[in-house]
Amino acid sequence: MRALVLAPLIFAAMPFAAMPAAGQTAAPPAAPAAPAATPAEAPKGPHALDPLPYSFDALAPVIDAETMRLHWGAHHRAYVDNLNRAVAENPALAKLSLEELLARISTLPKAVRDNGGGHWNHRLFWTLMTAPGTGGQPSPALLAAITRDFGSLPAFRRQFEQAGLRQFGSGWVWLVVKADGTLAITSTPNQDNPLMDTAEVKGRPILGNDVWEHAYYLSYRNRRGEYLQKWWDVVNWNQVSLLFADANGRP
Ligand SMILES: [Fe+2]
Incomplete structure (x- = not known):
């Protein structure tokens, strides 16, 4: 009964050309137009994007x-x-x-x-990052190596920030363990890194900061130096210390 009541209302709402002739059933709606051409879907592997180890807002307000x-x-x-x-x-x-x-x-x-x-x-x-204030401190072994090679932890931080500021255009600033076991700060352009055979300073990265504008521009605009300073609040020193222990003595 309900269908009989509703049927005239449905037809009344249809454009005239879409109305079925007497004795015919309504044609299914036309398929939507094909979407505009899009790039071919990327292969699923062999490389994969892992989930973030925390929520998008976990690093706020340092990184929004x-x-x-x-x-x-x-x-x-x-x-x-x-x-x-x-x-x-x-x-x-x-x-x-x-x-x-x-x-x-x-x-x-x-x-x-x-x-x-x-x-x-x-x-x-x-x-290398975690919620502000939860990243701990460098392990005693890492702190000793930083003090040996840079003078002190504050001195290391200043030198790391300066290297990040001096990197012209997009790139990265790194703390690496070199083959001889000493630490070095270096920067690389674009998406290069110290594991590449092209790197001027080669070594195992144990800390790195992204100085591409996409890493900071929404919050810091062009103030890369401010981003580099505030970034220390989200550095996961517990993880950096593990990477140092793993890399120490590694060729
Ligand atoms: Fe990036």
Whole structure:
């Protein structure tokens, strides 16, 4: 009974041309128009975007939630997708680990360098941060090495900030353990890093800060120095100390 009552109302709402002729049933709605062409979907592997180890707003107010959402969900995701596209074109590269790719990066296409570096750098970067004030302090062994090689922890922080400020354009600033076991501060352009065979200063990164504008511009605008100073509040020294213990003595 209800259908009989509603049927005239439905037809009354239909455009005349869409109304079925007597004795016919209503045609199904037309399929929506095909979407505009989009880039081919990236291969699913071999490289993957891991979840962030905390919520988007966990680092606020040092790093705001929108910056984190874009930085991880758009920028890092694009590096992973584009790296997978690049290695899909060369099956021999798809068998190599990310660090094996970086170690011979001078022989590989620019897309592997840019996106392989971008993936490795950001994957490390997320683990180096934690909620403000919860990252602990350098371990006694790491603090001793910092004091030995930079004079003191405050002196190290100043030198690290200066290296980040001096990096022209986009890039990264690093604390690395060199092959001889000493610590060094270095910076790299674009998405390069000290694991690449092209690096001026080679070593195992145990701390790194992203000085691309996408890392800080929403909150800090062009004030990179302020971002570098405030960033210490979210550094996960517990994790940095673990990386130092792992890298110490590693070739
Ligand atoms: Fe970044």
